[in-house]
Amino acid sequence: MMRFSIVTLGCKVNAYESQFYGKALKEKGWTEDDENFDVIVVNTCAVTNTAAAKSRQMLHRAKKKNPDAYAVVIGCYAQVATPEEKEKIGADLLIGSKDKKKVADLIESHIKTRERFEDIQPVGERFDFEAMPIEQFETKHRAFLKVQDGCNQFCSYCIIPYARGRERSLALDEVVSIAKKLEQKGHLEIVLTGIHTGRYDDGEHDLVDLLEALLANTSEKVTYRLSSIEITEISDRFIALMAREPRILHHLHIPVQSGCDATLKRMNRPYTIQEFQDRVEVIRHSIPDVSISTDVIAGFKQESDEEFEQTMENLTAIGFSFLHVFPYSIRKGTAAEKMPGTVHGAVVKERVERLLEQSRQLRAKDMARFKEGDVLIEQQEGDEWTGYTNQYHPVRIESEIPLSGRLHVTFDSIEDDHYQVKVKKEDENAIK
Known part of the structure; x- marks a missing residue:
């Protein structure tokens, strides 16, 4: 064998x-x-x-x-x-x-x-989407479903359009079929994933069409989450659907990459920071309990101290729920490779640390908004169960009874960036 x-x-x-x-x-x-x-x-x-x-x-x-x-x-x-x-x-x-x-x-x-x-096929040729269905994930109630691949954006720092080719998507009927099989295997949450999930387009249907079809063809107990989506991909139709459908969980991961217009322009990102912030305000007006996290690159080419401070200020003003922080690293074959103005490694490291501390502060502030919530149980170690809320905040539950699936709990405290919950035997009926 x-x-x-x-x-x-x-x-x-x-x-x-x-x-x-x-x-x-x-x-x-x-x-x-x-x-x-x-x-x-x-x-x-x-x-x-x-x-x-x-x-x-x-x-x-x-x-x-x-x-x-x-x-x-x-x-x-x-x-x-x-x-x-x-x-x-x-x-x-x-x-x-x-x-x-x-x-x-x-x-x-x-x-x-x-x-x-x-x-190895040239990425200049248009590839068809290769379906890679996984109908059961062994250890979690959460499942992932790849619906899109490729990128047409060509950000100046990024090699992905050359590595994965042009955008392509899995046909809507195939996505729905896989989702139904995931439900049959007991998965309660399905995360739609791709390189540009928000640009899902199978030639006839966009992302909102896909979500509507998934909601219509799976039961009320199945919820949906997006792995990430660009701010330019969040249409009014998408916001309206998310606002009226609690099964589309109220967390969005929207990469901003920088909070400074000059840096964004060098990155070839298709928005200004004001346009980004205005769109976030539209989302929050319709979905007040939404949490929005982001990606940030520290130390991009020519990023001055003033540009970095502007980024820090705007990230706080936008009020993200947490940050994924990446130190800029030169990639051969990208437009940024040939740009002058490499930021010294020690400066990049310092900026990364400041952004990580800012992320901890932002996470604490966002978590403090919620006193209770639904939690999808994912892992167990002894008498401790862990999972995530609808807003994608982590939870630790110390319980005297076995836990599984999706629970509604009241949070006792926040420690180490986690909600802490204690469940006693007499709470068994209350948490279901």
Whole structure:
């Protein structure tokens, strides 16, 4: 019996795709073994030079553990690597942004001969969306459903349009079919994910059409969440649907990247900070209990102290619920690579720390708005259960009774960026 191991780097879309690769290999009768494996699959990231280097390191580390393992490198870095880099990688099989769903068949076809094989298609060609359905997630009530891939935006710092190709989406009927199967397996929350989820377009339907179809074809107990969405993709129709449908959970992750117009312009982001803030105000007017988190890049090319302070000020003014903070790292092949004005690493590190502290303050302020809420239980360790609220704030529940599914609880306190809840036996009926 063949054994495999999968190493995943990068984004949530990569994490989803890795689960599909594991499922496909198990369907061939293979077993997953992270210690003694015949095949190592590295699902790579190329968003920064550091991520690309780490992708190489992960493969070399695995090969050191098992020198005879058949080595597969798949995904973004495989797509954009130069011939010299591919030689350094030392993989037996390289698969780019197309034919990912064929990974199990490609491994099976080439592992016997051990001849090096590349399946890298030019991203200038339009790829069809490759459906990678996963109908059951083993350990959580939350499930993920990839509905979109690719990017047409070409932000100056980003390699993704070159690594994943142009935007494409899974047909609405197929999305609905997968969602119904996820419900049958007991999943209570479905997260729609993609590189640009908000630009879902299967040629006939947009994101709002898709959400309406999902709501109509799954039961009242199933809720939906978006992994992220751009501010320019939030239409009035979307806001109206989210406002009237509590099953679309009231959390949005909207990347801002910078709070300074000059920085945003160099990043080639399609909005000003005022336009971003005005749209957020429209969303909050219609959905007062919504929580909005964001991504921020610290130390982008030419970011002055004044620009960074403006970013800090505007992030506070917008009132995000928390920040995902990324230090800027040069990526070969992007427009920003050739820009002058690299910010010193020590300055970038300091700015990252300040943004992380700001995130902690923003999270505490947003969490303080809520005294109670619904929680989807995801994990258990002893007498402690953990999960997330509808607004995507983390919760720890100490309970004398077993917990599962979705519960409504009153929060006792906030500690370490978590709501704390204690449940006693006599509370059993109250929390259901």
